[in-house]
Amino acid sequence: MKPESSYAKLRLTMQEKKIETEILEILSRDCRTPPETIARMIGRSVEDTTGIIEALENQGVIKRYTATIDWEQLGLEKVIAFIDVKVMPAREVGFDAIAMRIARYPEVKSVWLVSGGSDLRILVEAVNLRSLGNFVAEKIATIDGVTGTVTQFLLRKYKEDNVLYNEPEPDDRLIVSP
């Protein structure tokens, strides 16, 4: 291959990356932005845009489209806990096997491998304190290789997914200014 054309190809892929990033940023701000609007915002055709979005979905870059919900405002109480789990890593699979065992429970919203005093940090959601306690005692603590857990309950949310709770964003600018 001539160096010139490989350079051109590199440039093209860089441009594609930039467009993908731009689309993802728009969707991460509001996943309901219609493809027609996104197309106009990035200056590409609707077909191109839907094509790129589909590809990102198929590749698993876009995992899911969700809503950020303030359940408390709805009067629906949920118990949320962060649980730090200490694990004895297993031969061959390291932390992965145990992490996946934990992750498959529907009560578990997120599982992260973290640095520091513990190994896994998990986020668990339950309808009340007792069911959460039971879940930890019966399901998590009893997994082979789990050597300890520390549970912290969430008391109040101030910000989630870039959204500040309890802080409306008023537009108090003058209606017309120079």
Add this chain to the structure above:
Amino acid sequence: MIMGDSKEIRPLLKPLSSRARELPFSGIRRFFDIAASMQDVISLGVGEPDFTTPWNIREAAIYSIERGQTSYTSNYGLIELRRAISKHVVQLYNTSYDPDTEILVTVGVSEALDLAFRAVLDPGDEVLVPEPCYVSYKPCVTLAGGNAVGVQTSAEDGFQCRAEQFERVITPRTKAILLGYPSNPTGSTMPRNELQRIVDLASERGLYIVSDEIYDRLTYDQEHVCVSSLRGARERTIYLNGFSKAYAMTGWRTGYVCAPEEILRILMKIHSYTMLCAPIASQKAALEALHRGEAPLRDMVAQYNQRRRLIVDGFNRIGLKCRMPEGAFYAFPDIEATGLGAEDFAERLLFDERVAVVPGTAFGTGGEGHVRCSYANSLERIEEALSRIGRLTAKLIS
């Protein structure tokens, strides 16, 4: 009333300054008064960012207030801030100004404009001002005792001005050329070679250049060209910039002027008597903006860019011809297809559809047939405004 001897009429109060009285109110003001009295108005008339100042910048100011930094500063402004400005201008435009003697921190570019003209002009001196332009340019010239001479630019030329246009109107009284690119209201920018020709003309005729580059960071397709960085420009250029637009800091009222020492000291003298210094908390915030404002700036620019494409595409679909502005956050669509003048169109739009835009005529003669629409607004509002404008336009065109 005292009757009787009426020969001696004693006025209750002598008239105010005739120069000040004769100065027209801004065309924007009239619109503001109407729009402010109405409910549910979507405004594309706002000339400031819709973002709040990034938190790190706000926090820096709060911290400085907590520490009791509530004093005056040097007339020039905090030396740390002037050093940061100097470094910033070198990094961006490879043009260097001495932080000790060539940089002055002002209360916004607004004050800087006023200082520049007061420093340069004697009564009757002329300043060439490309139009349509920012509403304060001509009044600032007038208040400084000068005469603003409009140089009309048009949509056909992308609202750019050419050296020849200036050359045609230069007289022995001409003292300065004002440049304001990226432009409010048109969003247009100037190519390097054309700017260089204007600088060359100024050099030939011994003219100053006052360059308001407050929208320099808000350019989308090409790199901004800083006038001072051009060949032969630095010695005659008064370079104005500020924090209002780039860092969403309009309310902090902070900007700066850079110019060669002999010029700057005169601006500084005026500033020392009329303003003393810019507010210290705002200067602290500005310092933080220069140190750690780049990431939030990039994020805001990316969003303006997306809205820019959306709004321009929207106007063209509606049937209102709109060129793609290269900078700032204004679209300047041509509304002639509607058969209405700019003022009438803006008024109909406000009363029928409750969308506020600013008639192009508020920015000088070249603005007729256009309206200024700011896209410093949320996507939802921009889309809603476009659909309302589309509805009115369809009614007017059919």
